[in-house]
Amino acid sequence: MSLPQFKLLRPKRVAQAIEYLVKYSAPQLPAQTSRGPDSRRRLSLHDSGEVQSSSTQNLTLRIVAGGTDLIPSMKQKLFEPEYVLDLRAIRELRGIRALAGGGVEIGALTTLREIERSEFLRQHYPVLTEAAATVASPVLRNMGTIGGNICLDTRCLWYNQSLTWRKSCGFCIKKDGDLCHVAPGGTKCWAVFSGDTPPALLCLDAELELASASGTRRVALRDFYTGLGDNYRNLQPSELLTRVFLPASSAGFTGVYRKLRVRGSIDYPLAGVAVVMKRLNGHIADARIGITAVNPAPLLVAGASELLAGKMGDECLAEAAGEMAAKMSKPLTTSALTPEYRREMIRVFTKRAVLAAAQAREN
Amino acid sequence: MNPVSVEGQIIGSVWMGMGQALTEEMVWKDGMLMNPGLLEYRSPSSVESPEVEPIIVESLDPEGPFGAKECSEGSLAATIPAIANAIYDAVGVRLHESPFTPERVLAGLRAKKHAKALNLTEGIDPTAPNRFREHGGALWFKGKGPERHPLDPSRHAEAPAGGTD
Numbered sequence: 172m173s174l175p176q177f178k179l180l181r182p183k184r185v186a187q188a189i190e191y192l193v194k195y196s197a198p199q200l201p202a203q204t205s206r207g208p209d210s211r212r213r214l215s216l217h218d219s220g221e222v223q224s225s226s227t228q229n230l231t232l233r234i235v236a237g238g239t240d241l242i243p244s245m246k247q248k249l250f251e252p253e254y255v256l257d258l259r260a261i262r263e264l265r266g267i268r269a270l271a272g273g274g275v276e277i278g279a280l281t282t283l284r285e286i287e288r289s290e291f292l293r294q295h296y297p298v299l300t301e302a303a304a305t306v307a308s309p310v311l312r313n314m315g316t317i318g319g320n321i322c323l324d325t326r327c328l329w330y331n332q333s334l335t336w337r338k339s340c341g342f343c344i345k346k347d348g349d350l351c352h353v354a355p356g357g358t359k360c361w362a363v364f365s366g367d368t369p370p371a372l373l374c375l376d377a378e379l380e381l382a383s384a385s386g387t388r389r390v391a392l393r394d395f396y397t398g399l400g401d402n403y404r405n406l407q408p409s410e411l412l413t414r415v416f417l418p419a420s421s422a423g424f425t426g427v428y429r430k431l432r433v434r435g436s437i438d439y440p441l442a443g444v445a446v447v448m449k450r451l452n453g454h455i456a457d458a459r460i461g462i463t464a465v466n467p468a469p470l471l472v473a474g475a476s477e478l479l480a481g482k483m484g485d486e487c488l489a490e491a492a493g494e495m496a497a498k499m500s501k502p503l504t505t506s507a508l509t510p511e512y513r514r515e516m517i518r519v520f521t522k523r524a525v526l527a528a529a530q531a532r533e534n
Numbered sequence: 535m536n537p538v539s540v541e542g543q544i545i546g547s548v549w550m551g552m553g554q555a556l557t558e559e560m561v562w563k564d565g566m567l568m569n570p571g572l573l574e575y576r577s578p579s580s581v582e583s584p585e586v587e588p589i590i591v592e593s594l595d596p597e598g599p600f601g602a603k604e605c606s607e608g609s610l611a612a613t614i615p616a617i618a619n620a621i622y623d624a625v626g627v628r629l630h631e632s633p634f635t636p637e638r639v640l641a642g643l644r645a646k647k648h649a650k651a652l653n654l655t656e657g658i659d660p661t662a663p664n665r666f667r668e669h670g671g672a673l674w675f676k677g678k679g680p681e682r683h684p685l686d687p688s689r690h691a692e693a694p695a696g697g698t699d
Contacts, residue, residue, distance in 0.1 A: 308579070328568055328569075328574075332570070333570070336566070336570060339566065340566055433557050433576050433635070433636075434557065434576050434578065434579050434581065434582060435579060435581030435582050436579040436580070436581045437573070437579055438573075438576065439573075506574075507559075507561055507568065507569055507574055508635075508637060509637055511637075512636070512637040512640065515640070
């Protein structure tokens with residue numbers, strides 16, 4: 172497996188990066204690829220109709236920040252862009268800045284290591300540092316960025332494979348094919364979102380700043396994900412994720428992140444639970460639960476705040492919260508652990524995380 | 535013989551046996567290796583690797599040439615049953631299929647307690663020999679992925695629930 176050919180663009184400023192995006196980013200036409208989809212379609216087992224091209228998959232330009240996810244995917248020929256936009260030279264997008272009116276602004280290029288080690292974030296948003304500390308391994312955290320973790324491509328056992336493998340299996344709906352191996356007969360892609368920090372950010376009511384040629388816009392993180400496996404985020408090809416904002420109102424929540432993985436390092440989450448909690452006089456004043464790696468998008472558990480608010484954090488309550496989270500999770504055969512086990516672990520980890528957050532020392 | 539390299543051999547083979555016992559598994563589906571990379575075929579990282587204390591017993595082996603004795607992978611073979619026994623000691627479940635993944639331990643626990651069973655052997659391919667199954671004991675790939683050949687018996691016969699081991 173080698174990297175496909177591409178042209179590297181290295182802007183120094185955001186404005187220049189957006190200029191490049193406008194100039195070079197366009198949906199890829201089938202004729203432009205050297206190994207056109209026509210030759211691939213013949214190999215897919217169910218040859219029916221047009222190959223669907225999802226807008227996130229076949230772009231002429233890909234953005235690279237840390238490169239921990241894009242480079243392996245490019246080697247597997249999951250992306251074959253003509254241009255790669257390398258953001259690393261943009262200094263203005265680095266760093267964690269506390270805002271004057273409360274809250275914090277995190278540049279999209281801030282590495283996960285910086286977030287993990289930030290004393291400010293550890294004090295005010297502990298769940299984020301805890302989630303960032305569980306991502307992959309220290310080597311990857313030194314390179315990987317928060318923006319990359321938010322925009323992480325959805326993963327699937329049938330998708331994150333080499334070109335040869337996918338050819339012999341038959342291409343899937345997310346890349347080059349027209350059927351889903353996980354849910355045969357369906358046309359929805361079920362690839363799972365496997366980022367660690369987004370559930371924590373969801374719990375903290377994070378907002379994203381997206382820059383484009385017509386200015387910047389802010390979207391809530393919960394509206395950023397579509398819940399689809401193939402077109403998993405609401406990001407136009409001409410837009411760039413520049414900053415992440417955490418509001419002052421969510422500072423001071425105690426938080427816990429629990430992640431299911433087979434190894435203690437390197438692995439993507441197979442199930443992940445983030446719990447944040449604010450307590451008052453021994454009772455839970457406000458709480459939120461976010462889950463990841465079991466659905467095509469990270470989700471806030473609906474009704475968890477209502478369930479937990481105003482109660483003592485005891486075992487019964489934690490168990491009820493676990494049931495609630497397990498009900499929200501829809502794991503499918505997208506990874507090498509059985510879906511039943513992953514859903515079971517969402518239940519158990521939510522219970523443990525709620526108990527741990529309820530017993531944590533108040534700030 | 536340099537004792538340091540002997541110790542290195544012992545540490546290495548214990549580590550390798552631990553990988554086989556706990557995480558490393560080649561998952562097959564219709565002849566396709568589902569985990570062809572080191573990201574999914576998980577050998578232990580430094581986080582899981584324990585301190586190994588090698589003890590070299592020097593002796594003259596009458597079977598070996600000039601009294602020499604093997605000193606490499608003997609400890610590998612011993613590691614897997616040692617971990618299986620440790621699991622039995624801890625939770626009282628005998629596992630007969632390596633690797634002893636958490637889901638297999640949980641399935642064993644559930645089967646023991648007669649609680650809500652976590653059936654990992656549902657839909658075993660009836661044509662597969664008892665000891666050679668796809669994905670070890672868990673045939674959850676059945677019905678997933680590309681369709682089998684029309685003449686494949688598993689497409690017609692309704693698969694029984696698998697052996698119990």
